Amino acid sequence: MTAPAPAADTESNPVVRIERWIEGGARVDWSRQGEWLAYDKAGEDGRYDVYVTSTDRLAERCLTCDMYALRKDNAFNPVWHPSGDRLVVQVQSRPKRLKFVADPLQLLTADRAVHSELYLIDRKGTDFALLTRFGDNGTAALDPQFSYDGARLLWSERTKARKGHYGAWQLRSAELRINRAGIPRLRKIRSYAPPVDALIVPQGYTPDDQGALVAANFEPEQSPDTLDLYRLRFDGGQPERLTHSRGGAEEYVRLAPTGRHLAFTSNAEIRGTEFDQTVPPTARRELWLMDADGSNKRRLTFFNDPTSDHSLGHTYVGDLAWNPRGDQIAVHVLWGSRNGDRPREAVYRIDLDPSFRR
DSSP, rough: EEEEOOOOOTTTTEEEEEEEEEEEEEEEETTSSEEEEEEEEEESSSOOEEEEEEEEESSEEESTTTGGGGGEEEEEEEOOOOSSEEEHHHHHHHHOTOSSSSOOOGGSSGGGBBBBEEEETTTTTSSSHHHHHHHHTTTTTEEEOTTTTTEEEEEEEEEETTSSTTEEEEEEEEEEEEESSSSSEEEEEEEEEEEESOEEEEEOTTTTEEEEEEEOOOOOTTTTTEEEEEEEETSSOOOOOOOOOOSSSSEEEEEEESEEEEEEEEOOOOOGOOOOSOOGGGGGOOEEETTTTTTTTTOOTTOOOSSSSTSSSSEOOOOOOOOTTTSSSEEEEEEEEEGGGEEEEEEEEEEOOOOGGG
């Protein structure tokens, strides 16, 4: 589906086109070189595998489908190394026992980290190696992210399984080293403990690699499903709060290549346009934009709005990635889960007015 967006002032809403790009695609990342997309997609058995494709869609292949060791696992959440030669993916064992197959909504919560390990895979899918060894000790790994220089890897790890709604979490940042035999190892692991025992979801390093963007619940009085966006420094200090969702959820955020804007997802403004009152507001999201300092927030998509040309019913906009030019955003979109039906998934491409980058 390709459709132009309604004409709008490019400062308030720079969207010029919205296109359904990869049918069935889910969590997505765009290579630094701009030539490749990585995403996960569910097969007929409900398990997820990781795929890569050229942006013209002429060279698409599955990286994990033929890996015997992963044949019963969910392989998802791919993230490109800045070189474009390899990726880190999250691999979740026992997804059938966890009931994390067939229903993609199960993988929208922090529980997608349960029984997960991180693997390094080359772009051709011919070589893969385990990076973490959490085993069955109750921990979980969530949403890996590479530093801008490619030397470090960021992820969130559950440290207490029976604390609060989703447990207690800490950020981990480690050097990624590959020895002469080609074996990767994580070294010099550093931890960041949030001010309260709660969920913290990594969204990426800051451009100087000395801090991170995160989605977290740092306010003890908030609902456990409430997430806001923060910028924090690894060397300490108070986290800088970028959003105030007031009981909603703002999770996925990515810094534009220009460094001027942040794209993020939010359920703000959706309560008055609900298709199904039984679906909680946090299960519906739209794509938003704000300046890098957290100001000037504006909504970019209207999938949940029944009056919009792009209406899909109740819709969840999740993971997202910028292209290197900063004029396109790939987003994971789920819709159509009413009446117990399996939601549909796709990667959509949001084209922005070229003048927006200036």
